[in-house]
Amino acid sequence: MTRPDTGRVAPERRRSPGAPDPGHVGGGTPADAAPxxxxxxxxxxxxxxxxxxxxxxxxxxxxxxxxxxxxxxxxxxxxxxxxxxxxxxxxxxxxxxxxxxxxxxxxxxxxxxxxxxxxxxxxxxxxxxxxxxxxxxxxxxxxxxxxxxxxxxxxxxxxxxxxxxxxGVRRPALAAVLPTVAGRLVLLDVGASVDPDEQTLGMHAQLGAAYAASVHGADRPRVGLLTIGTERGKGDRLRRDAPAVLAGLSLPAGARYVGLVEGNDVVHGAGADVVVTDGFTGNILLKGLETAYALAGPPTTASAADDPPPRAAVLLGxxxxxxxxxxxxxxxxxxxxxxxxxxxxxxxxxxxxxxxxxxxxxxxxx
Amino acid sequence: MTRPDTGRVAPERRRSPGAPDPGHVGGGTPADAAPxxxxxxxxxxxxxxxxxxxxxxxxxxxxxxxxxxxxxxxxxxxxxxxxxxxxxxxxxxxxxxxxxxxxxxxxxxxxxxxxxxxxxxxxxxxxxxxxxxxxxxxxxxxxxxxxxxxxxxxxxxxxxxxxxxxxGVRRPALAAVLPTVAGRLVLLDVGASVDPDEQTLGMHAQLGAAYAASVHGADRPRVGLLTIGTERGKGDRLRRDAPAVLAGLSLPAGARYVGLVEGNDVVHGAGADVVVTDGFTGNILLKGLETAYALAGPPTTASAADDPPPRAAVLLGxxxxxxxxxxxxxxxxxxxxxxxxxxxxxxxxxxxxxxxxxxxxxxxxx
Missing domain, CATH: 3.40.50.10950 (Rossmann fold)
Structure with a gap:
């Protein structure tokens, strides 16, 4: 296994004055930067x-x-x-x-x-x-x-x-970007790792936070764990064990773990920039939402200005x-x-x- | 535990001549029957x-x-x-x-x-x-x-x-009805049983098929298992074990197990009338799709004629x-x-x- 050339840094961002979010990897041209x-x-x-x-x-x-x-x-x-x-x-x-x-x-x-x-x-x-x-x-x-x-x-x-x-990466993650009412979010894993343990979810939280910061220019990205209710103890075994691991991580780019999010939050996008889940759930939610958006249009009011994110996933790790x-x-x-x-x-x-x-x-x- | 009065039968359906699907439990009045x-x-x-x-x-x-x-x-x-x-x-x-x-x-x-x-x-x-x-x-x-x-x-x-x-029901199921391009489908479980085994999925297949036949008037309802790809062996441990159980069931109302379906199939609805999954995945997909539909409209072209299904789930079992x-x-x-x-x-x-x-x-x- 080869360590990638981490001496390279991301190229400096071209940024219009006042533009809050310069990064954009979408289906076309970023709104505020030349390709x-x-x-x-x-x-x-x-x-x-x-x-x-x-x-x-x-x-x-x-x-x-x-x-x-x-x-x-x-x-x-x-x-x-x-x-x-x-x-x-x-x-x-x-x-x-x-x-x-x-x-x-x-x-x-x-x-x-x-x-x-x-x-x-x-x-x-x-x-x-x-x-x-x-x-x-x-x-x-x-x-x-x-x-x-x-x-x-x-x-x-x-x-x-x-x-x-x-x-350190035992299981790579597939990260997808979904449009939301608030803009967009990174959902991972969407199919690479279907039976992860909580340590794998922790690594995927790192990867997703780094992606949101590096590619989307997200400032101190918020990382949420996808589950079925925000009351303590809800969810399956993995979701009951994972919060302790996620809360204990030192995430890159000033990212912070913000706790539990639900399926509706992946549509609204108000609470998190990165949503971590197992590859089984993530794949099913992604395919469901992408198909709903393809039929009825994406949820974001910003969609008129930005191209929707590509319907493709990036392998991280x-x-x-x-x-x-x-x-x-x-x-x-x-x-x-x-x-x-x-x-x-x-x-x-x-x-x-x-x-x-x-x-x-x-x-x-x- | 009390056995319900199973001697009662569903009331006879009021059916317009030629109407293919008389059953409808929705937010309002069925199109082809008095309430x-x-x-x-x-x-x-x-x-x-x-x-x-x-x-x-x-x-x-x-x-x-x-x-x-x-x-x-x-x-x-x-x-x-x-x-x-x-x-x-x-x-x-x-x-x-x-x-x-x-x-x-x-x-x-x-x-x-x-x-x-x-x-x-x-x-x-x-x-x-x-x-x-x-x-x-x-x-x-x-x-x-x-x-x-x-x-x-x-x-x-x-x-x-x-x-x-x-x-025979160790774990009840919450069944939700979602609008689809093809009409509607029953998704279960959506939150009652978050760590089911394959036997529980089998019982939920029975319950969902009976619901679709009894309440929706579905003829020989098709039951699918939600997973992340239709190739043999895809999915997590539960989804690799469950197909053998589902294929071996004698389902009620002439229902038949039609195999694996994916997240996009829950939106299109062309392949199944009933989709079985664990309560964790089902809850997340339901909340995601319902929120997407609330923002952008349901996917079905029939939605102009029918009221959308209520955003509520029925406890079966x-x-x-x-x-x-x-x-x-x-x-x-x-x-x-x-x-x-x-x-x-x-x-x-x-x-x-x-x-x-x-x-x-x-x-x-x-």
Whole structure:
């Protein structure tokens, strides 16, 4: 496991005078800052997602056309990658490279052997090897970030093995950003860790607070624990044990644990900037709310001014920039996920977040 | 524990020719049937809820004025109950009775003794004894149903002890009805059982299927298990163990287990009429979605024709009609909860549901 380059710091924020919240990673351009520029090379898993590769190709093209400094490494079968490049204007084609897992002798060997040798084996191997190949491309410096709409567990495992976890992080977290009446909040975990213990929730509180401070520019972010009632002792076993751990943490960026929040608070957003929960509950709440917002509009009155946050989650706790889109993601979701990955890379956000985590307080193993 | 009168059957449905789904328990009048009539005596816990008693009194008055055959037993302090009756037109006052927990010697004795004797003890005892008194009023035949917006755990415990659980039901379920794009669905549990095992989920599947068939008139209701992905093996420990139990059940009313559903399916509602989950996840998803719908409107295109379902949950598995409103419920929510309790009583819904549960298949104790 490699410690990321924590010597890097987040780039200085461009801030309009009086703007209270300069940070914004959204589906488009921050309201008060020019978009970050500089090359961003994003490895995109072409075979990830329910409607792959067509939707992924479509999303990659949209992202490419929206951001002239974006370079794509399309990882997957040659025909799909070729279709993508052919659809681009000739001047843009140089920004798209392709990588088929079969190009890599080590991956080809794994595909050709092993227990899975039935009729379904080749396709399945392709899917699995796609995200592995994308991770390896980042690990070996051929790309700056990974975007996948494929199986979350496979992406998390591949990223943890291929890029390394940060010291002290046994279980990485997937962090999603939801629009709220008050603005937005970071919800984590949304699917990486479905049976966490209270120590894992404590680490995720650190990661979420660092994300809110570093990426959203949140000042002294408030961290809440998601549960079913604010009376003492409500909730399941994990929620009865976790508050003591969370209250005892020294959180980064002046963040503070503000106690218990409920499902309605994730919509209003008035009480917390970061909401910590297990990956099972978080995934179900995220998919429910995102679908409700897609049908009826997001809850925030600020939504007219700001673009809604991308419907994509960031993997925190691994030494690299990894963005996970929903399996059911559409082309715009994929494009937003790719744009998010590019912005995080340009801000060196992952290194900045890693540098904010007080590793000495973490229980490495139980 | 008393077995409810399962010899009673649900009253015959009034059904317009060709109407596919005659059942409707909502905030108002079913689209295709006259409202059930007949006296319904509802015990209302005046001190339950975040804004009690004012909001409860207000809600009770609205319910009373909307339904001439409703009779209320307001349980709580005399001043609040007196305020409620004074606000009614003289002709309606005879329909409202009051009960203060201090009226009952057994409750007064419990309030006056015990470990809680600090300054906060009297108020707390009042709150706890209110729901107990309401339950006793139903158990002793002075009321037909209970409505409380108070602490869910206290209500569930009081109801289970005071009314008895059905044979085979170790853990009652709170069932909520959510609007969906496809119409509506039953979500359970939403807070009664936060650490269930797979046998409890199996019993809740029975209860939910019986509710959907009996109250909504659902034909062969489809029962889904809420999880975070439909690939085999996804989810936490409970969700990996539960499908085998659910698939092996013989569900009532021709209901069938249709497998795994996700958070987005609870919004679309296309795949299931009943969604089973643990009370922790269900409570959080319910509060999130209800809040989103309150801000942006419900998802269903049918909402113009149908009233939205009441924001209240029904306790299934105890021998009586118990409706739980949110602690943050407003007057209209309380009124809708009272109307729901009256409708369930008039349909003898609880007895009908109890009669549909195949107790012989249930594991009584692990």
């Amino acid at each position: 970050e520029t500089g090359t961003a090379r994003i490895a995109v898993d072409l075979l990830g997602g329910d409607h792959a590769p067509a939707v992924v190709v479509d999303g990659a093209l949209r992202a490419c056309q929206a951001d002239p400094a974006l370079q794509l490494l399309l990882v997957g079968p040659l025909d799909a990658a070729g279709e993508a490049t052919a659809a681009l204007p000739p001047a843009d084609r140089a920004r798209v490279r392709t990588l088929t897992p079969g190009d890599r002798p080590d991956l080809a060997r794994r595909r050709g052997s092993g227990a899975r040798s039935g009729p379904a084996a080749p396709a399945e191997s392709w899917v699995e090897s796609g995200v592995r190949a994308a991770v390896l491309a980042v690990a070996q410096g051929q790309a700056d970030a990974i975007v996948s709409a494929g199986n979350t567990g496979a992406t998390v495992t591949s990223a943890a093995l291929g890029l390394g976890r940060w010291p 691994v030494a690299g920039t990894v963005v996970v889109c929903h399996g059911a993601a559409g082309p715009d979701d994929l494009a937003a996920g790719i744009a998010l990955a590019a912005t995080l890379h340009r801000r060196a956000a992952v290194a900045a977040i890693a540098a904010m985590i007080p590793l000495s307080e973490v229980t490495h193993d139980k | 059930e009539t007949g006296t319904a005596r509802i015990a209302v816990d005046l001190l339950g809820g975040d804004h009690a008693p004012a909001v409860v009194v207000d809600g009770a008055l609205r319910a009373c004025q909307a339904d001439p055959a409703l009779q209320l037993l307001l349980v709580g302090p005399l001043d609040a109950a007196g305020e409620a009756t004074a606000a009614l037109p003289p002709a309606d006052r005879a329909r409202v009775r009051t009960l203060t927990p201090g009226d009952r010697p057994d409750l007064a004795r419990r309030r006056g003794s015990g470990a809680r004797s600090g300054p906060a003890a009297p108020a707390e005892s009042w709150v706890e004894s209110g729901v107990r008194a309401a339950v006793l009023a139903v158990a002793q035949g002075q009321a037909d149903a209970i409505v409380s917006a108070g602490n869910t755990g206290a209500t569930v415990t009081s109801a289970a002890l005071g009314l008895g659980r059905w044979p 105890v021998a009586g009609t118990v409706v739980v409103c949110h602690g943050a419920a407003g007057p209209d929510d309380l009124a809708a909860g009272i109307a729901l309790a009256a409708t369930l009583h008039r349909r003898a819904a609880v007895a009908a549901i109890a009669a549909m549960i195949p107790l012989s298949e249930v594991t009584h104790d692990k």
